[in-house]
Amino acid sequence: MRIRTTREQHILRFKTTLRWMIYYLLIFISFIIMTSGTLYKPILLVPLAVGIAVNNNIYASAVTGAICGFLIDICCGKLFGYNAVILTVFCIAANLVFELYLKDRFINYFIITAAAAFLQCWLDYKFYYQIWDYEHVGRIFRKVSMKVWLYTVISSVFVFLVLKLVNRLLMPREHLTIEEAINTNIQTENRR
Amino acid sequence: MRDFLKSTRFKILLGFLAFLVGIMIYAVTKGGYSVSGASFINTITKPFRAASNGISMKMEGTVDKLSNADKYYEENQKLKKQIGELNAQLTEYDAIKAEVEELRKFVSIKEEHEDYMLSQPCGVLGYVTNDPFKSFTIDKGSADGILVNCPVVTAEGLVGITVEVSEHVSTVRTILSPDLSVAAMASSSSADQGIIEGNVLSSESGQTKLIHVPKKNKLKRGDLMITTGTSGLFPKDYPIGTILDIGLDSNGLSVCADIQPCVDVTRLTSVIVITDFSGKKEEDKDED
Numbered sequence: 001m002r003i004r005t006t007r008e009q010h011i012l013r014f015k016t017t018l019r020w021m022i023y024y025l026l027i028f029i030s031f032i033i034m035t036s037g038t039l040y041k042p043i044l045l046v047p048l049a050v051g052i053a054v055n056n057n058i059y060a061s062a063v064t065g066a067i068c069g070f071l072i073d074i075c076c077g078k079l080f081g082y083n084a085v086i087l088t089v090f091c092i093a094a095n096l097v098f099e100l101y102l103k104d105r106f107i108n109y110f111i112i113t114a115a116a117a118f119l120q121c122w123l124d125y126k127f128y129y130q131i132w133d134y135e136h137v138g139r140i141f142r143k144v145s146m147k148v149w150l151y152t153v154i155s156s157v158f159v160f161l162v163l164k165l166v167n168r169l170l171m172p173r174e175h176l177t178i179e180e181a182i183n184t185n186i187q188t189e190n191r192r
Numbered sequence: 193m194r195d196f197l198k199s200t201r202f203k204i205l206l207g208f209l210a211f212l213v214g215i216m217i218y219a220v221t222k223g224g225y226s227v228s229g230a231s232f233i234n235t236i237t238k239p240f241r242a243a244s245n246g247i248s249m250k251m252e253g254t255v256d257k258l259s260n261a262d263k264y265y266e267e268n269q270k271l272k273k274q275i276g277e278l279n280a281q282l283t284e285y286d287a288i289k290a291e292v293e294e295l296r297k298f299v300s301i302k303e304e305h306e307d308y309m310l311s312q313p314c315g316v317l318g319y320v321t322n323d324p325f326k327s328f329t330i331d332k333g334s335a336d337g338i339l340v341n342c343p344v345v346t347a348e349g350l351v352g353i354t355v356e357v358s359e360h361v362s363t364v365r366t367i368l369s370p371d372l373s374v375a376a377m378a379s380s381s382s383a384d385q386g387i388i389e390g391n392v393l394s395s396e397s398g399q400t401k402l403i404h405v406p407k408k409n410k411l412k413r414g415d416l417m418i419t420t421g422t423s424g425l426f427p428k429d430y431p432i433g434t435i436l437d438i439g440l441d442s443n444g445l446s447v448c449a450d451i452q453p454c455v456d457v458t459r460l461t462s463v464i465v466i467t468d469f470s471g472k473k474e475e476d477k478d479e480d
Binding site: 034035036037038040041043075076077132134135136137139140143144148 | 318319320321322323324326327329356363370371391392393396458459
């Protein structure tokens with residue numbers, strides 16, 4: 001890889017800082033949305049945490065997952081740290097899966113988010129309702145958990161678009177050497 | 193000139209003037225009512241005068257607008273600002289009015305139950321996200337004398353109990369929750385007792401359930417259920433809700449009833465916490 005000039009390094013640092021500031025601003029806005037009103041709402045922080053995790057390094061993903069999890073615990077009145085643990089695991093897993101097996105495509109993100117959100121809702125139902133064996137407890141899964149999961153999956157489309165925009169503008173791109181650029185070009189020509 | 197003064201023309205004019213003066217004097221004697229001639233003229237000329245006046249006013253208005261445009265613009269801006277200020281004052285007034293009404297209700301609680309130690313009115317910060325039993329957080333905590341397991345009420349009735357208390361925020365579990373059981377009796381007869389406990393089905397419609405009522409009872413629709421105060425968690429004789437429907441429990445051994453809480457717990461803006469009352473559980477006092 002080409003050695004970056006000092007100016008390029010400064011720009012890179014500035015963009016990275018700005019990107020993370022926007023990520024956390026989005027997290028804050030999602031938290032505010034989640035805490036307002038009395039209707040059932042999507043757990044916006046799940047698609048947001050997963051979306052951030054798939055495009056960044058594993059440590060940052062884990063920390064973001066934990067922070068989003070803590071915020072979910074606060075607004076959903078759950079045991080402090082419960083969702084933090086779950087979301088940290090999800091974020092690390094999503095990061096690894098995207099790094100090793102999947103490409104950065106919408107459909108992949110959508111499937112991963114849907115799975116993560118489902119697991120989060122299911123675990124929430126298991127630990128907070130079913131375990132206590134309330135009468136007609138199944139209704140909570142059908143009428144609350146599934147509704148929230150559906151809302152979360154739908155909201156993930158918008159979250160993806162916002163994150164895509166932020167990443168397109170502020171995510172540093174890999175610099176190619178002339179040789180690498182030529183090789184890439186040759187490979188593309190060959191494919192055609 | 194001398195010729196004119198001696199002429200008939202002058203005499204006619206003088207006579208005419210005298211006639212006019214005479215009319216004037218006559219008009220004075222009418223005490224404010226117009227003489228018939230004037231009235232006739234007024235009637236005849238009225239539409240023409242109205243039309244002419246209208247045109248002239250319009251023209252004057254147009255000229256005025258053009259000549260005083262700057263002045264009017266400034267005045268308009270000033271008035272707009274004034275309206276904004278008045279609207280803000282009105283909003284503030286409405287908020288204060290609502291607050292005063294709310295406080296008046298809370299004062300009535302203290303008047304009715306002198307043994308209660310009440311917290312300051314607590315604003316509802318928000319409902320716990322996606323909680324089917326409508327738990328909520330309030331803006332007062334341990335710094336305001338609130339402890340865990342303090343009853344939360346409004347002037348209308350019981351709302352729930354504090355379950356998590358931090359310095360400035362507390363979480364309230366409502367009577368819709370299956371995790372909160374309140375011993376209750378009918379206000380008409382203390383013999384008819386049962387437990388009011390939330391239920392998944394009932395909570396969907398903002399109701400709760402009265403369970404474990406003996407088969408032999410005199411409960412009927414519309415009966416008001418109040419707290420018994422036996423547990424020491426809730427004060428005695430505080431309204432909870434009214435009976436909507438009565439039926440047999442699923443086990444067939446006891447009677448249950450649907451209860452419509454006195455308070456719509458899904459739309460609360462402020463509540464009050466009873467921090468102490470006579471008959472409160474001793475354990476809590478020891479913990480203090």
